[in-house]
Amino acid sequence: xxxxxxxxxxxxxxxxxxxxxxxxxxxxxxxxxxxxxxxxxxxxxxxxxxxxxxxxxxxxxxxxxxxxxxxxxxxxxxxxxxxxxxxxxxxxxxxxxxxxxxxxxxxxxxxxxxxxxxxxxxxxxxxxxxxxxxxxxxxxxxxxxxxxxxxxxxxxxxxxxxxxxxxxxxxxxxxxxxxxxxxxxxxxxxxxxxxxxxxxxxxxxxxxxxxxxxxxxxxxxxxxxxxxxxxxxxxxxxxxxxxxxxxxxxxxxxxxxxxxxxxxxxxxxxxxxxxxxxxxxxxxxxxxxxxxxxxxxxxxxxxxxxxxxxxxxxxxxxxxxxxxxxxxxxxxxxxxxxxxxxxxxxxxxxxxxxxxxxxxxxx
Amino acid sequence: xxxxxxxxxxxxxxxxxxxxxxxxxxxxxxxxxxxxxxxxxxxxxxxxxxxxxxxxxxxxxxxxxxxxxxxxxxxxxxxxxxxxxxxxxxxxxxxxxxxxxxxxxxxxxxxxxxxxxxxxxxxxxxxxxxxxxxxxxxxxxxxxxxxxxxxxxxxxxxxxxxxxxxxxxxxxxxxxxxxxxxxxxxxxxxxxxxxxxxxxxxxxxxxxxxxxxxxxxxxxxxxxxxxxxxxxxxxxxxxxxxxxxxxxxxxxxxxxxxxxxxxxxxxxxxxxxxxxxxxxxxxxxxxxxxxxxxxxxxxxxxxxxxxxxxxxxxxxxxxxxxxxxxxxxxxxxxxxxxxxxxxxxxxxxxxxxxxxxxxxxxxxxxxxxxxxxxxxxxxxxxxxxxxxxxxxxxxxxxxxxxxxxxxxxxxxxxxxxxxxxxxxxxxxxxxxxxxxxxxxxxxxxxxxxxx
Numbered sequence: 114x115x116x117x118x119x120x121x122x123x124x125x126x127x128x129x130x131x132x133x134x135x136x137x138x139x140x141x142x143x144x145x146x147x148x149x150x151x152x153x154x155x156x157x158x159x160x161x162x163x164x165x166x167x168x169x170x171x172x173x174x175x176x177x178x179x180x181x182x183x184x185x186x187x188x189x190x191x192x193x194x195x196x197x198x199x200x201x202x203x204x205x206x207x208x209x210x211x212x213x214x215x216x217x218x219x220x221x222x223x224x225x226x227x228x229x230x231x232x233x234x235x236x237x238x239x240x241x242x243x244x245x246x247x248x249x250x251x252x253x254x255x256x257x258x259x260x261x262x263x264x265x266x267x268x269x270x271x272x273x274x275x276x277x278x279x280x281x282x283x284x285x286x287x288x289x290x291x292x293x294x295x296x297x298x299x300x301x302x303x304x305x306x307x308x309x310x311x312x313x314x315x316x317x318x319x320x321x322x323x324x325x326x327x328x329x330x331x332x333x334x335x336x337x338x339x340x341x342x343x344x345x346x347x348x349x350x351x352x353x354x355x356x357x358x359x360x361x362x363x364x365x366x367x368x369x370x371x372x373x374x375x376x377x378x379x380x381x382x383x384x385x386x387x388x389x390x391x392x393x394x395x396x397x398x399x400x401x402x403x404x405x406x407x408x409x410x411x412x413x414x415x416x417x418x419x420x421x422x423x424x425x426x427x428x429x430x431x432x433x434x435x436x437x438x439x440x441x442x443x444x445x446x447x448x449x450x451x452x453x454x455x456x457x458x459x460x461x462x463x464x465x466x467x468x469x470x471x472x473x474x475x476x
Numbered sequence: 477x478x479x480x481x482x483x484x485x486x487x488x489x490x491x492x493x494x495x496x497x498x499x500x501x502x503x504x505x506x507x508x509x510x511x512x513x514x515x516x517x518x519x520x521x522x523x524x525x526x527x528x529x530x531x532x533x534x535x536x537x538x539x540x541x542x543x544x545x546x547x548x549x550x551x552x553x554x555x556x557x558x559x560x561x562x563x564x565x566x567x568x569x570x571x572x573x574x575x576x577x578x579x580x581x582x583x584x585x586x587x588x589x590x591x592x593x594x595x596x597x598x599x600x601x602x603x604x605x606x607x608x609x610x611x612x613x614x615x616x617x618x619x620x621x622x623x624x625x626x627x628x629x630x631x632x633x634x635x636x637x638x639x640x641x642x643x644x645x646x647x648x649x650x651x652x653x654x655x656x657x658x659x660x661x662x663x664x665x666x667x668x669x670x671x672x673x674x675x676x677x678x679x680x681x682x683x684x685x686x687x688x689x690x691x692x693x694x695x696x697x698x699x700x701x702x703x704x705x706x707x708x709x710x711x712x713x714x715x716x717x718x719x720x721x722x723x724x725x726x727x728x729x730x731x732x733x734x735x736x737x738x739x740x741x742x743x744x745x746x747x748x749x750x751x752x753x754x755x756x757x758x759x760x761x762x763x764x765x766x767x768x769x770x771x772x773x774x775x776x777x778x779x780x781x782x783x784x785x786x787x788x789x790x791x792x793x794x795x796x797x798x799x800x801x802x803x804x805x806x807x808x809x810x811x812x813x814x815x816x817x818x819x820x821x822x823x824x825x826x827x828x829x830x831x832x833x834x835x836x837x838x839x840x841x842x843x844x845x846x847x848x849x850x851x852x853x854x855x856x857x858x859x860x861x862x863x864x865x866x867x868x869x870x871x872x873x874x875x876x877x878x879x880x881x882x883x884x885x886x887x888x889x890x891x892x893x894x895x896x897x898x899x900x901x902x903x904x905x906x907x908x909x910x911x912x913x914x915x916x917x918x919x920x921x922x923x924x925x926x927x
Contacts, residue, residue, distance in 0.1 A: 243764065243805050277797075322786070325659050325787040326786045328802075357793050454842055
């Protein structure tokens, strides 16, 4: 048996086994696990929570003026979050004290990434407003991509992209930052200079409504550089005739971005997808496997593990809730999923059931 | 006994003309003498006096009244518009902002309307029954639940029939909707809009690909030839009408007259003929452009213009991603429309309505969307007989229930008719049909919002 055959056999045996699960009061839009995998910072609709993975105790640490869209466990004494209020907040989870707040955008922060060396944050924004008769997006009213120093809490660069810019990621070496938008345009910038390094477009994630509405919807909801830095994985949902149906194909694409003419080199394979918005991507540190997850609208899974080299589907999950974020442990053996069920009606006591979800898996 | 109204009754004559594209806005002198008999009617106690005034005063009230309906099909979220619940579990991600009415807030997606709340009447206590689109659209455009096989006319048809100029070359009821589909709205659009009022009160549709075809007079026919042909056609039409009364022929002639009128009004339907500055001010999207066109059509003699754009508000999925685009567009459109009408001295006679068929759930579904919710929702009006600076009704802290001023579709239609000077409770005279009123069960208008 050669190495490839051995790997294939190994992959066939891949299972995702849930080891733990817990609920929090409000939906979770993002989550970040501490280095020792013992604690999580959760970006919830009503604030940033701290979850103890062992005893499942949770507490709300602080709030934004709106929903919290992103959170990063930067160090044992530092959590950084971004929100629909367009602000970034720095918070010390040990002292339970706020450190700083920076109002970064006029509109909300859709996504925020942390550079691999944990020194730079990238937050993306942009309100989709009708620019033309067919609802072509207006050009930006403020720069859509902001790079911020974690330590100094100062803006390093404000960079241009067409709104709405919904996903952002750093390259593994921290030299580049990529931002994807509603219209399927990806811009890759040099972090040090802010210079535009590459731009490409894929129309495969964006809908222009035919059935219910004439407007655009969808776009790129998650992107990640592969560990070798040469490719970008994009995730979202295939086009729909009815943008509000949420029944586009679950879709990822892999792009070779670092060449003069970026090229799509792979995408989710036929017969391996159902319907639903995919908004979470996680790649293990070796690049052997990646996970795409989101909401199930039709089909058999809403989270699936794929082989990094071939893109072949290895195993799937049907979680019963919308997955908004996923993360592998450094050794690739553990996986955390974050998300939300429907909020549900309030009960007789006037309370809503807890609808935030966190799950841990052995991969 | 309530006076009866006869649809399709061509008399008394509607003898004033609108100049197509001109500035002369006349009022028709149809005197609803029967209005004077309404004085003794006892069933309007909830707003007594409104229609017990002399006929001339009655006519003054309705003179020149027009209506623009911004039809927010699919059902917008009250939380992201008129009834925000910031800081609650169900409030969503958008903040609330103060308005120029002390103590009244709206969603932060509506900064422009926040500055003209003194001109708007907002109803925060709509509570209706249908929870599916088709039935909701039916109830909120016709005013009542269906009673097959009888088809109640849609609001625009009633207003056109009551207030419009049948012999105007400008269509009295226009639907501007560029979206050929629209899910349940598509099915609704394919139905009978004018109902028992007859086809001549149905809408002329325009917008997007719905350009009105064949409006150009053929170059091969001289004006003189055209006029001769029209005289000949008119002669035979009258002869046929005298010899043999036919509903089909009446409808055909109504359609012919409409097309003839449209030919003279073609420029009114050309968006490119509208001032560039106005087009930019309203915004680039189809809905905004057609709202501007609605203003233009109203200024030039139309009576009821309904502006729609398919069914974009049905955001079970992408609720906030969609509302962050749709609400600012509506905010600007409403602001520009109300301001323009006021600047032109037309606001007092033009009722602007912005509403959908129901509201959205307080709770979020798994897709972070909001589902259908008819139990407690909001809508807004301005101008034309409606009092500005009024917020009627209230919902509880999370928007689950109406706690004050509950109003349903009948109350709303009674309000709209009353604002336009149309007797809401008049009985239709429909020989051989059951008894129908414009608004059934004597449902009272929301008097707080009426001037």
